[in-house]
Amino acid sequence: MSRFRSLAFLRVVGVVTADHWFARERHTYKRVAKIYIPHLMSTSWAIGLGLASVLALSGCTPIKVKLGMKVYLAKTPVASIAVSLPKGPGIAPGEKLPLVVVVTEPDGKVLQTEGAGKGKIMWKDLKVTASVVSANQKGVVSLPKDPRISDGKVPHVTITVPSHPDVAAAELDIPLRYDYGFVANFPGSPGSSGMNGSDGMDGAGGSMGSTDPNNPSPGGNGGNGTDGSNGQDGGPGRDAPPVQVRVALRSGAHPLLQVGVSAIGKQKLYLVDPQGGTLTVKADGGPGGSGGRGGRGGRGGSGGIGTPNGSSGMNGSDGRNGFDGSPGRGGSITVTYDPQAQPFLAAIHLSNRGGPKPVFKEEPVAPLW
Numbered sequence: 001m002s003r004f005r006s007l008a009f010l011r012v013v014g015v016v017t018a019d020h021w022f023a024r025e026r027h028t029y030k031r032v033a034k035i036y037i038p039h040l041m042s043t044s045w046a047i048g049l050g051l052a053s054v055l056a057l058s059g060c061t062p063i064k065v066k067l068g069m070k071v072y073l074a075k076t077p078v079a080s081i082a083v084s085l086p087k088g089p090g091i092a093p094g095e096k097l098p099l100v101v102v103v104t105e106p107d108g109k110v111l112q113t114e115g116a117g118k119g120k121i122m123w124k125d126l127k128v129t130a131s132v133v134s135a136n137q138k139g140v141v142s143l144p145k146d147p148r149i150s151d152g153k154v155p156h157v158t159i160t161v162p163s164h165p166d167v168a169a170a171e172l173d174i175p176l177r178y179d180y181g182f183v184a185n186f187p188g189s190p191g192s193s194g195m196n197g198s199d200g201m202d203g204a205g206g207s208m209g210s211t212d213p214n215n216p217s218p219g220g221n222g223g224n225g226t227d228g229s230n231g232q233d234g235g236p237g238r239d240a241p242p243v244q245v246r247v248a249l250r251s252g253a254h255p256l257l258q259v260g261v262s263a264i265g266k267q268k269l270y271l272v273d274p275q276g277g278t279l280t281v282k283a284d285g286g287p288g289g290s291g292g293r294g295g296r297g298g299r300g301g302s303g304g305i306g307t308p309n310g311s312s313g314m315n316g317s318d319g320r321n322g323f324d325g326s327p328g329r330g331g332s333i334t335v336t337y338d339p340q341a342q343p344f345l346a347a348i349h350l351s352n353r354g355g356p357k358p359v360f361k362e363e364p365v366a367p368l369w
Helices: 003-013 043-056 061-066 339-347
Strands: 080-084 096-098 100-104 110-112 127-131 140-142 156-160 170-173 181-185 243-250 256-263 266-272 278-282 333-337 348-351 359-362
Touching (some): 080 156, 080 170, 181 266, 243 339, 256 278, 256 339, 266 278, 333 339, 333 348, 339 359
Parallel strands (some): 181 278, 243 333, 333 359
Antiparallel strands (some): 080 100, 100 110, 127 156, 156 170, 243 256, 256 266
């Protein structure tokens, strides 16, 4: 946004004087006369209104910098930077977590990044290099859902300040965690929604009579409104597919469960820490479709004016709303687990509402990867 467009914006929203905000640039902007805003209690209220409008403006970085909401890191002295994962300490496969960078100035003043840090430093002024995890332009790191991609590795991020190449980079190793609530969901498809009924037609107004006392005539009666049609019933939800679950144990000082969940030709893999972590396998039927709305009955036509006036027509009846469709049935779930994994099966939760009772089979299960 250019300076003059910014000035025009401030003038529109009712800021009392432009140089109130741009005091350091009085040589550029002419003093703007006070704007009288009726019905406001005070000048401070007018300023508050203008400021609120400016704060609501998104995507105009120069304005945010002028108002002290953001800072340009290139114009800020930097002594050091540090990075943290406030919602850590680790990250699980499929999880997304925000980073926070703290910048310390030579005088000890501390600034933080926008987003999770709720600070003034813009992420676009920093460079984030990540391995194993990926990082977006808002400082959020994510780990792929497939645990094989990160298994045995250490995610790492490096933060640098391109405008201050002399400042040492901030480094962070992110531990992997598996004490997390994972979900494998293979639901049935939802039913289709019923169509709405059509509205009835309004009745015609009655013909006009005469109110002349020397030549009176009655007004015509209004026509009746027609009934609205019924809404269509929603379609039934589809049944969930059969689901196969295989559980192997990765033994060691801290045992982990390797779990493969497959259905309809797709497989999802999980690494679960039974000490605090869970895997919920869901094979619930799809919800029934919502019933369509019944059509509105047409309004009766008004009686014509006359001596006497005509009677108004009757309103049509509203159509009945359609019934919601029935939900689908849950799919069958078969859990095949290695004997060594049996003590940790409490970490596996199953849900297949309306379906058959899950089946558990104990037999040797080789490592899944």
